Amino acid sequence: MSSEPRFVVDTMLGTLARWLRILGYDTVYYKNAEDWLIIRRAELEGRVVVTRDRALHNKAVRSGVRSIYIPDIDMSTRLAYLAVLADIRLHVDFEKTRCPEDNTPLVKVSKEKVRDKVPEAVYRVHDDFWICEKCGKVYWVGSHWRMIEKILSEAREKVKELKFKIAPK
Numbered sequence: 001m002s003s004e005p006r007f008v009v010d011t012m013l014g015t016l017a018r019w020l021r022i023l024g025y026d027t028v029y030y031k032n033a034e035d036w037l038i039i040r041r042a043e044l045e046g047r048v049v050v051t052r053d054r055a056l057h058n059k060a061v062r063s064g065v066r067s068i069y070i071p072d073i074d075m076s077t078r079l080a081y082l083a084v085l086a087d088i089r090l091h092v093d094f095e096k097t098r099c100p101e102d103n104t105p106l107v108k109v110s111k112e113k114v115r116d117k118v119p120e121a122v123y124r125v126h127d128d129f130w131i132c133e134k135c136g137k138v139y140w141v142g143s144h145w146r147m148i149e150k151i152l153s154e155a156r157e158k159v160k161e162l163k164f165k166i167a168p169k
């Protein structure tokens with residue numbers, strides 16, 4: 001379908017998994033999983049392992065699976081890392097955004113359809129809504145959006161500096 005990277009994210013990086021889904025990347029996240037299961041899933045589905053666990057990272061690499069080790073750094077730097085190493089985009093493409101809860105691609109819906117599903121105040125000021133057909137959650141560009149944009153713009157700034165430091169030789 002597309003040549004975009006797909007990910008399997010380890011148990012310690014739940015927030016990063018949510019970010020990847022918002023950015024539109026197919027991301028499997030296990031709350032609890034043995035290393036072998038994460039590696040197997042990556043192997044079977046051609047996913048990139050993203051981990052903070054050095055041992056898992058080494059095992060994945062030894063198994064011939066692409067793996068990215070994420071040091072203990074803040075979220076915008078983590079995203080910048082993934083932009084450099086896995087070429088992810090650092091802006092939200094609403095055509096591609098997935099439900100942060102369950103990885104299902106969101107579907108744009110007409111305003112009328114969400115009338116009973118969102119607070120009155122939200123309904124009044126917003127026109128664009130997306131729904132997850134799996135969990136039923138409705139999304140809109142709400143007050144948290146400023147925070148998302150801030151972190152993404154920080155990440156974009158960090159990319160240049162990181163490219164210099166960590167780009168594969």
Ligand SMILES: [Zn+2]
Binds near residue numbers: 102104135137
């Ligand atoms: Zn959902």
